[in-house]
Amino acid sequence: MTGMDHELETLAQQGDLASFCPHCHAALNLYDENTKRIWVGLDVEVGDVACDLLVNPRLEEFERVCSSCWTGDAVATDVLCPHCHASLIEAEGLCDECESRVFTIDVSLRTRVAPLSCCTRAECHWHGVPKRTRAKILAGAPRQKKPEQDPKLRVRNFQEVSYGYDSELAVAEASRCLQCKKPTCVDGCPVGVDIPGFVGLVAAGDFAGAARRIREKNALPAICGRVCPQDDQCERECLLGNKGEPLAVGALERFAADFERETDQVTLPPRAAKTGCRVAVVGSGPAGLIMAADMAGKGHSVTIFEALHSPGGVLVYGIPEFRLPKAIVEAETGNLRHLGVKFELNSIVGKLYGLTELFDLGFDAVYVATGAGLPGFMGLPGENLCNVVSANEYLTRVNLMKAYLFPEYDTPAPLGTRVAVVGGGNVAMDCARTALRMGAREVSIVYRRTRAEMPAREEEIEHAEQEGLRFEYLTSPIAYEGDEQGWVREMRCVRMKLGEPDDSGRRRPVPLLKSDFMIDVDMVVVAVGAGPNRALFEDARGLERTERGYIRTFSDSGRTSVPKVWAGGDIVTGAATVILAMGAARKAADDMHEFLSDGAAAWS
Amino acid sequence: MHTIVDRQELTKRDLISLTLEAPQIARKIRPGQFVVLRVNDTGERVPLTVAYRDAANGTVTIIFQVVGKSTAMLASLGVGDAIKDLCGPLGKAEHIEKIGTVVGIGGGSGIAVLHHLLTGHREAGNHIIGVVGARQKDLLILEDEMRALCDELIVTTDDGSYGVHGKVTDALAALVERHEHIDRVIAVGPLIMMRAVTEMTRIYGLPTEVSLNPIMVDGTGMCGGCRCSVGGETKFACVDGPHFDAFKVDFDELIQRNSMYGRDERLSLLTSIKAR
Numbered sequence: 109m110t111g112m113d114h115e116l117e118t119l120a121q122q123g124d125l126a127s128f129c130p131h132c133h134a135a136l137n138l139y140d141e142n143t144k145r146i147w148v149g150l151d152v153e154v155g156d157v158a159c160d161l162l163v164n165p166r167l168e169e170f171e172r173v174c175s176s177c178w179t180g181d182a183v184a185t186d187v188l189c190p191h192c193h194a195s196l197i198e199a200e201g202l203c204d205e206c207e208s209r210v211f212t213i214d215v216s217l218r219t220r221v222a223p224l225s226c227c228t229r230a231e232c233h234w235h236g237v238p239k240r241t242r243a244k245i246l247a248g249a250p251r252q253k254k255p256e257q258d259p260k261l262r263v264r265n266f267q268e269v270s271y272g273y274d275s276e277l278a279v280a281e282a283s284r285c286l287q288c289k290k291p292t293c294v295d296g297c298p299v300g301v302d303i304p305g306f307v308g309l310v311a312a313g314d315f316a317g318a319a320r321r322i323r324e325k326n327a328l329p330a331i332c333g334r335v336c337p338q339d340d341q342c343e344r345e346c347l348l349g350n351k352g353e354p355l356a357v358g359a360l361e362r363f364a365a366d367f368e369r370e371t372d373q374v375t376l377p378p379r380a381a382k383t384g385c386r387v388a389v390v391g392s393g394p395a396g397l398i399m400a401a402d403m404a405g406k407g408h409s410v411t412i413f414e415a416l417h418s419p420g421g422v423l424v425y426g427i428p429e430f431r432l433p434k435a436i437v438e439a440e441t442g443n444l445r446h447l448g449v450k451f452e453l454n455s456i457v458g459k460l461y462g463l464t465e466l467f468d469l470g471f472d473a474v475y476v477a478t479g480a481g482l483p484g485f486m487g488l489p490g491e492n493l494c495n496v497v498s499a500n501e502y503l504t505r506v507n508l509m510k511a512y513l514f515p516e517y518d519t520p521a522p523l524g525t526r527v528a529v530v531g532g533g534n535v536a537m538d539c540a541r542t543a544l545r546m547g548a549r550e551v552s553i554v555y556r557r558t559r560a561e562m563p564a565r566e567e568e569i570e571h572a573e574q575e576g577l578r579f580e581y582l583t584s585p586i587a588y589e590g591d592e593q594g595w596v597r598e599m600r601c602v603r604m605k606l607g608e609p610d611d612s613g614r615r616r617p618v619p620l621l622k623s624d625f626m627i628d629v630d631m632v633v634v635a636v637g638a639g640p641n642r643a644l645f646e647d648a649r650g651l652e653r654t655e656r657g658y659i660r661t662f663s664d665s666g667r668t669s670v671p672k673v674w675a676g677g678d679i680v681t682g683a684a685t686v687i688l689a690m691g692a693a694r695k696a697a698d699d700m701h702e703f704l705s706d707g708a709a710a711w712s
Numbered sequence: 713m714h715t716i717v718d719r720q721e722l723t724k725r726d727l728i729s730l731t732l733e734a735p736q737i738a739r740k741i742r743p744g745q746f747v748v749l750r751v752n753d754t755g756e757r758v759p760l761t762v763a764y765r766d767a768a769n770g771t772v773t774i775i776f777q778v779v780g781k782s783t784a785m786l787a788s789l790g791v792g793d794a795i796k797d798l799c800g801p802l803g804k805a806e807h808i809e810k811i812g813t814v815v816g817i818g819g820g821s822g823i824a825v826l827h828h829l830l831t832g833h834r835e836a837g838n839h840i841i842g843v844v845g846a847r848q849k850d851l852l853i854l855e856d857e858m859r860a861l862c863d864e865l866i867v868t869t870d871d872g873s874y875g876v877h878g879k880v881t882d883a884l885a886a887l888v889e890r891h892e893h894i895d896r897v898i899a900v901g902p903l904i905m906m907r908a909v910t911e912m913t914r915i916y917g918l919p920t921e922v923s924l925n926p927i928m929v930d931g932t933g934m935c936g937g938c939r940c941s942v943g944g945e946t947k948f949a950c951v952d953g954p955h956f957d958a959f960k961v962d963f964d965e966l967i968q969r970n971s972m973y974g975r976d977e978r979l980s981l982l983t984s985i986k987a988r
Contacts, residue, residue, distance in 0.1 A: 415799065415930070415932050416799075416930060416932075417750055417757075417796070417797040417799070425930075425934075453797070454797050454798060454799035455799075456799065456800075456802075456932060459740070459800070459801055459802065460736055460737065460740060460800070460801070461736075481932075481933070481934040482933055482934065483934065483935065483936040485936065485939075485946060487946070491946070492939060492940070492941060492946060492965055492969065494968055494969060494971070494972045495972070497936075497937070498935060498936040498937075500934050500935050500936065501929060501935035501936055501937045504929050504930060504934065504935050505929060505935075509756070509757070509929065510754075514976065514980070515976075515979055515980045515983040515984070516754065517754045518754060518755050518756040518781055518782055518980055519756045519757070519929070520973050520976030520977070520979075520980065522972070593968065593971075594965065594968030594969070641932070641933065641934065642933045642951050643932050643933060643951065
């Protein structure tokens with residue numbers, strides 16, 4: 109059943125539908141004194157015979173009363189509006205059951221009007237929205253907007269910007285899905301979530317069922333619904349996007365996951381029988397969490413080693429509260445605990461334990477997902493001035509250490525009134541929007557390319573624009589200048605132009621001669637990318653690395669140069685996205701499971 | 713949770729020693745490495761260099777001066793209490809080998825760190841000369857332990873209430889005047905002291921190493937808050953250090969950077985006093 113049919117059914121159980129002519133918009137409902145019931149009054153023609161047709165607008169008992177002519181196998185040749193006499197027969201739509209032609213009236217669904225078609229064959233009681241017309245209607249239907257906190261309000265608090273769909277909006281949006289037989293959206297998802305499946309369940313009102321369907325492939329739906337770059341993945345592949353706006357897959361995923369959590373209906377996938385194998389996961393970021401969930405589900409005993417005092421990796425130290433509330437990360441890691449996953453916090457592999465020492469502790473396999481947490485700097489003069497901070501430091505102070513609640517929490521964050529953030533990725537947007545919320549009067553994003561090349565999610569850029577950030581495109585800092593006490597006061601920048609495309613396919617920015625200018629600042633956040641976390645490598649003999657310092661892998665699944673050690677996520681690829689890390693972890697988990705199940709498997 | 717098994721007040725005022733249960737850290741930690749701790753859920757991550765470890769009993773000892781809210785909270789804990797988080801060992805271990813005569817110079821709580829470092833150098837068979845300083849006699853810590861460890865110990869006090877009247881640099885100058893052969897100087901203490909020692913050893917051409925204590929958050933190389941210029945390059949004290957060749961360190965920049973949160977630290981302390 110599709111969403112719209114479902115909505116019709118629900119409404120019909122509540123009472124009579126109001127009906128209208130789609131052409132002249134006249135009300136079609138009639139009150140019949142004799143039967144004391146409401147009917148939809150139409151004119152019907154069967155061959156040369158014309159008479160009145162009454163249709164019961166209570167859909168669950170969809171009756172049709174015609175004085176005489178339209179019975180049995182007879183197919184109505186025309187159905188007309190009694191007011192404007194326009195034909196209601198659809199040019200294209202066919203009955204889903206007997207493929208006869210259909211006629212269509214408009215019915216009101218609470219706040220909006222939807223088309224309702226009925227079969228023209230008297231015996232066939234099919235009614236609903238015919239598949240053919242559905243595709244046409246849906247492509248034109250607008251994508252439902254997520255309600256959001258007003259920009260003027262939200263720049264002064266750390267509450268979540270987007271409220272997400274309520275059930276009505278979710279059903280309306282989910283009903284736009286074409287339910288393609290060969291869903292291209294799934295190809296765009298790194299973990300292969302059954303998108304039409306879960307969207308169909310949302311449309312049918314089975315929200316918890318939708319969440320369960322997502323969980324079959326993705327253990328962190330509430331997180332992915334919020335932070336995945338859907339505009340580059342599933343939503344980019346959506347057929348609706350060819351003519352109009354693509355389906356809001358991310359918002360629907362978030363809705364289903366939030367519904368499940370808020371109504372206490374989280375059902376974790378069943379665990380396989382215990383295998384007796386022990387798996388160590390190094391790092392509790394997105395890749396580590398997925399690996400842990402998958403391996404625990406396959407019956408292995410999993411322990412996650414986390415360096416910080418709180419599990420979640422970049423989800424807790426990096427992504428701000430207003431984009432991903434930490435309570436959600438806690439709920440998701442709590443789910444892992446229910447699956448039997450153990451967390452060893454404050455435990456740095458490479459320091460507290462050596463990598464191969466984990467095997468001495470009785471682990472049978474190790475997954476390394478330590479991430480790209482080494483902050484990048486540009487090596488500019490004055491970069492070590494006071495109040496020039498890395499994005500990592502700024503976000504860690506504000507998010508993980510909750511500096512936005514200082515002095516209730518003990519960790520302070522740097523403050524500025526005129527803040528510049530260097531970079532154009534999600535991290536730069538997060539820093540700039542955090543700075544606004546921490547009380548900055550003016551925040552500029554300084555990015556060396558243009559808006560089109562910005563790697564940040566479209567939604568984040570839009571939110572940042574709404575919140576009044578200034579964007580200095582085609583601009584790059586070349587030096588920072590400070591006062592006598594060593595605090596940053598000015599930033600010297602140059603303008604750039606875009607040259608030939610580089611290795612990444614983006615056009616390389618080239619500085620313009622004599623284009624120097626100064627920007628007044630009292631705080632700078634450097635958000636120009638990140639490198640591999642280093643602690644692990646202090647005690648990880650034999651683990652081969654690439655020239656850039658990331659772990660070298662020798663298979664798709666992330667096998668490393670050390671037997672029984674897999675690696676994945678940012679520590680292999682360099683800084684990427686949450687979902688790509690999760691996709692890598694999924695592949696590694698499948699391979700690791702196979703390896704552990706086959707006692708005689710060779711490593712390479 | 714890590715339970716406190718011993719607590720000592722080393723000076724009448726504010727130098728406290730806490731011994732914490734941490735078996736795995738005690739097994740792994742080496743002289744010069746540090747831990748990051750958090751007293752409670754709202755607490756800061758505080759980096760502290762370990763003064764002793766007892767691998768057999770599974771404990772580590774930290775010695776700290778009460779300077780702000782976090783150290784005050786830590787000081788208020790007693791035996792049997794526990795701290796929320798303890799993470800380590802962090803930083804690079806001191807490179808220790810037999811080189812001859814090592815002069816260790818310590819001030820304030822830095823003497824505790826120095827003691828740990830010199831223990832390592834002693835075990836490697838080096839001749840150890842200790843120079844420890846304090847403002848006045850009752851602020852001096854670990855004198856007996858240092859005396860037991862060093863072949864020779866010189867104590868200085870700023871006010872002359874004990875030992876040599878003057879600064880540690882005066883004692884160092886005297887050592888050099890005495891034509892003592894010195895293979896390495898290790899200085900641990902306030903930045904101003906380490907800078908003064910470095911200025912002097914630079915003139916005498918004595919290889920010198922300092923243990924830096926910049927502001928840091930995570931302590932694992934992820935925030936870059938602890939960055940300092942060493943030989944014109946930016947280094948992270950938490951993963952590249954905390955020990956550096958003193959001649960290459962830009963002390964002035966570090967002193968400036970360490971003042972970055974001064975106002976916040978006072979506010980934090982003030983709020984916590986008012987809340988009582």
